[in-house]
Every structure is written in C-alpha cells, then in structure tokens.
Amino acid sequence: MQVLVLYSRQGCCLCEGLEQRLIALNLAGLGITLQVIDIDGQDVSPELKARYDLEVPVLVAQGRELPRVSPRLSSEGLFNWLHKVLVDSGLM
Numbered sequence: 001m002q003v004l005v006l007y008s009r010q011g012c013c014l015c016e017g018l019e020q021r022l023i024a025l026n027l028a029g030l031g032i033t034l035q036v037i038d039i040d041g042q043d044v045s046p047e048l049k050a051r052y053d054l055e056v057p058v059l060v061a062q063g064r065e066l067p068r069v070s071p072r073l074s075s076e077g078l079f080n081w082l083h084k085v086l087v088d089s090g091l092m
Contacts, residue, residue, distance in 0.1 A: 001028075002091070006036045007058040014071050015057040025079050030092070061091045
C-alpha cells in the first residue's frame with residue numbers, strides 16, 4: 001500500500017478539514033494509507049518543520065509534494081483530484 005502523508009498542525013482549520021475529508025474517502029480502494037504528521041510534534045526534524053511550518057496542510061506521496069488542494073472541493077472532487085494527481089505524477 002502507498003502512504004499518503006499529510007503534514008498538519010493542531011488548530012489549523014484547513015488541516016483538520018482536509019484530514020477529515022481524506023479519512024472519509026475510501027483511500028484503501030486506491031491502495032493508499034493516510035499518515036498524519038503534526039509539524040509541531042517532537043519527533044519532527046527542524047528541517048522538516050522549517051520547510052512546512054507556514055505551508056500546512058501539505059500532502060506528500062513517495063517523497064513528492066502534491067499540488068495544493070482547494071479546501072472547497074467536495075469529497076467526490078477531492079477523491080477525483082487525488083486520483084488524477086497521483087496518476088499524472090506517475091505515483092499510481
């Protein structure tokens with residue numbers, strides 16, 4: 001299974017909204033597992049924190065950042081967007 005990483009932080013409404021919508025999708029149907037990483041967590045390297053500190057939410061698949069997703073996408077739109085981005089990027 002492929003891992004989709006969501007860099008997030010507590011109290012970020014865009015992060016929390018995207019996480020909830022991703023959890024609601026059938027990502028397993030695409031062969032994807034969601035991993036949420038709190039950018040403010042103790043186990044996050046200073047380099048990673050500096051890179052994503054002001055950018056969250058950020059999605060990463062196989063070490064590659066995905067384009068920013070619109071918070072206005074419906075669940076179906078998010079599913080279609082994610083599938084298209086992964087296919088177009090050669091990640092799926």
